[in-house]
Amino acid sequence: MTARAYNFAYLDEQTKRMIRRAILKAVAIPGYQVPFASREMPMPYGWGTGGVQVTAAILGPDDVLKVIDQGADDTTNAVSIRAFFVRTAGVRVTTDAEEATIIQTRHRVPETPLRQGQILVYQVPIPEPLRYLEPRETETRAMHALAEYGVMHVKLYEDISRHGHIATTYAYPARVADRYIMDPSPIPKFDNPKLDDCPALQLFGAGREKRIYAIPPHTSVVPLDFEDHPFERTKFDSACALCGATDAYLDEVVMDDAGGRMFVCSDTDYCAKRQTAKRKDAAE
Amino acid sequence: MYVAVKGGERAIRNAHALLAEKRRGARDTPELSTAQIDGQLALAVDRVMSEGSLYDRGVAALAIKQARGDLIEAIFLVRAFRTTLPRFGFAEPIDTAAMRISRRVSATYKDLPGGQVLGPTFDYSHRLIDFGLESGDLSAPAREPAAPAGPADAQRPVPRVTDLIARDGLIEREAEPEPGAPVSDITRDALAFPAARDARLQNLARGDEGFLLSLAYSTQRGYGRTHPFVGEIRFGEAEVELFVEDLGFAVSIGDVALTECQMVNQFTGGGGRPARFTRGYGLAFGQSERKAMSMALIDRALRADEFGEERKHPAQDEEFVLSHSDNVQATGFVEHLKLPHYVDFQAELALLRALRREGEAAEAAE
Numbered sequence: 001m002t003a004r005a006y007n008f009a010y011l012d013e014q015t016k017r018m019i020r021r022a023i024l025k026a027v028a029i030p031g032y033q034v035p036f037a038s039r040e041m042p043m044p045y046g047w048g049t050g051g052v053q054v055t056a057a058i059l060g061p062d063d064v065l066k067v068i069d070q071g072a073d074d075t076t077n078a079v080s081i082r083a084f085f086v087r088t089a090g091v092r093v094t095t096d097a098e099e100a101t102i103i104q105t106r107h108r109v110p111e112t113p114l115r116q117g118q119i120l121v122y123q124v125p126i127p128e129p130l131r132y133l134e135p136r137e138t139e140t141r142a143m144h145a146l147a148e149y150g151v152m153h154v155k156l157y158e159d160i161s162r163h164g165h166i167a168t169t170y171a172y173p174a175r176v177a178d179r180y181i182m183d184p185s186p187i188p189k190f191d192n193p194k195l196d197d198c199p200a201l202q203l204f205g206a207g208r209e210k211r212i213y214a215i216p217p218h219t220s221v222v223p224l225d226f227e228d229h230p231f232e233r234t235k236f237d238s239a240c241a242l243c244g245a246t247d248a249y250l251d252e253v254v255m256d257d258a259g260g261r262m263f264v265c266s267d268t269d270y271c272a273k274r275q276t277a278k279r280k281d282a283a284e
Numbered sequence: 285m286y287v288a289v290k291g292g293e294r295a296i297r298n299a300h301a302l303l304a305e306k307r308r309g310a311r312d313t314p315e316l317s318t319a320q321i322d323g324q325l326a327l328a329v330d331r332v333m334s335e336g337s338l339y340d341r342g343v344a345a346l347a348i349k350q351a352r353g354d355l356i357e358a359i360f361l362v363r364a365f366r367t368t369l370p371r372f373g374f375a376e377p378i379d380t381a382a383m384r385i386s387r388r389v390s391a392t393y394k395d396l397p398g399g400q401v402l403g404p405t406f407d408y409s410h411r412l413i414d415f416g417l418e419s420g421d422l423s424a425p426a427r428e429p430a431a432p433a434g435p436a437d438a439q440r441p442v443p444r445v446t447d448l449i450a451r452d453g454l455i456e457r458e459a460e461p462e463p464g465a466p467v468s469d470i471t472r473d474a475l476a477f478p479a480a481r482d483a484r485l486q487n488l489a490r491g492d493e494g495f496l497l498s499l500a501y502s503t504q505r506g507y508g509r510t511h512p513f514v515g516e517i518r519f520g521e522a523e524v525e526l527f528v529e530d531l532g533f534a535v536s537i538g539d540v541a542l543t544e545c546q547m548v549n550q551f552t553g554g555g556g557r558p559a560r561f562t563r564g565y566g567l568a569f570g571q572s573e574r575k576a577m578s579m580a581l582i583d584r585a586l587r588a589d590e591f592g593e594e595r596k597h598p599a600q601d602e603e604f605v606l607s608h609s610d611n612v613q614a615t616g617f618v619e620h621l622k623l624p625h626y627v628d629f630q631a632e633l634a635l636l637r638a639l640r641r642e643g644e645a646a647e648a649a650e
Contacts, residue, residue: 251393257443
């Protein structure tokens with residue numbers, strides 16, 4: 001079957017309109033999870049079907065697309081999704097976070113600060129931040145409607161009383177525009193501060209759970225914490241072994257079975273640019 | 285007609301003849317060979333071997349053919365065959381670390397000794413119907429040579445990820461096997477509760493893929509969360525050894541294809557244990573990743589008591605899970621409702637009528 005049998009960016013225009021309406025509503029009510037008629041996509045649920053649908057709905061022929069997974073452009077799923085849009089939309093793709101107009105991501109926010117006009121599309125497995133405290137959707141929707149978030153604070157408090165600190169390291173809940181509590185998707189809490197007052201539009205798509213939510217540009221996104229136990233960003237003891245970055249999120253790479261470890265930037269674009277700059281400095 | 289109260293014998297014979305004819309399908313298409321099923325429907329064969337608890341590709345392929353592609357029926361056929369086989373010994377524990385790897389992926393480390401080996405997987409294929417397959421065998425897309433540091437080299441050691449994590453003491457230790465200690469056998473002893481972990485894993489290993497999948501999924505959606513990471517999935521061939529009394533040592537009796545899944549689960553301490561990663565384990569014959577992963581998630585969910593976790597969801601309820609996981613048992617009992625129940629139904633009818641009569645009499649008396 002040729003790609004010609006499908007519309008630009010795979011989805012038909014009716015579906016795109018439906019998704020765009022959901023996105024507009026999500027932008028109008030920051031952090032609120034908008035139900036949408038999520039479609040079957042040609043990749044499995046859990047692989048980013050929500051993000052792919054959002055990207056397909058907003059993508060235009062002039063867009064430049066970047067796709068990352070775990071911060072990297074070369075991870076298998078990022079490669080696969082990028083290839084999907086090359087095949088179905090024929091858009092230009094890039095690994096350069098500055099050049100991209102749309103960045104679809106799984107589990108990371110790029111280290112390079114985003115700018116106005118860019119859109120960051122998150123792939124979301126479980127959009128409901130209260131899900132692990134209350135499994136029933138009927139209950140959690142009522143809790144959001146009433147802004148009844150005490151149970152979340154109790155959970156965080158229990159963490160502190162048991163472990164001395166909050167034991168959530170990724171998918172760290174945050175309050176958006178002083179109203180809704182949202183799940184930022186399983187990004188490390190290291191990335192949470194990047195969501196706040198971000199000049200780019202941030203869209204979140206959950207395909208299996210059929211929800212879209214958004215953070216419009218320059219919206220306040222505050223991680224939940226307590227005055228005496230303020231939110232803390234994850235810190236690393238080492239610098240990136242390739243580019244020397246000390247301000248980036250690092251992956252641990254196992255070198256051998258004798259306990260050898262190496263830490264490298266999870267954001268491959270950021271790391272590569274820093275390495276190039278270092279080489280240039282050294283050459284000059 | 286089915287209705288005949290007596291003389292159902294001829295009806296049954298005719299039904300069987302019709303079934304055989306339907307199984308064969310249109311005579312103008314060639315008959316399926318078991319070699320075709322084994323080779324081209326290999327994953328169905330894998331599933332039937334796993335849940336049939338018998339490693340025999342030929343028998344499993346034949347069962348699939350006989351069952352017209354109904355995999356639970358095929359599993360049933362294999363189980364009924366297996367149970368007649370004599371048991372001449374127990375194999376030595378299989379060493380999955382020494383597997384010849386066809387596929388090995390870790391979701392916890394970007395790179396690691398032995399590398400990430402994708403192998404044959406649907407994971408990154410776009411699910412677009414390939415109408416080209418319809419017109420016959422097209423030559424497969426050419427495989428590109430692996431990168432220089434490619435992990436395809438089967439000779440390199442591929443240590444288990446959980447062993448790597450264990451070096452740092454960040455994951456619970458696997459209980460050391462006691463040599464010579466008896467191992468549960470759920471095909472020889474009735475399951476008792478609480479079940480030991482060996483019995484539980486046996487039960488899950490032959491449990492229905494769909495049932496385990498849905499239960500595992502429920503833990504991911506809040507009904508008994510276990511914070512899982514796929515430490516590793518590996519698929520390959522492992523050697524089976526048998527200790528031969530007369531020889532006084534173990535000899536290799538062949539290889540089995542296995543999928544092993546080690547889930548690494550976050551655990552922040554409790555039940556008198558320190559904070560560390562905990563394990564969920566899954567193992568299945570052939571390439572059965574969905575099954576092995578589901579099994580590993582449920583294994584961990586069922587260990588709730590060990591870690592002082594409150595048991596309040598279906599996947600954490602050992603008796604619920606283990607009593608309902610077997611699809612041969614389940615399909616038998618659900619489908620038995622098709623059998624005649626005239627006698628019981630008649631008794632119910634009589635009761636209903638009596639109750640109605642009493643009710644009407646009481647109303648009339650008011």
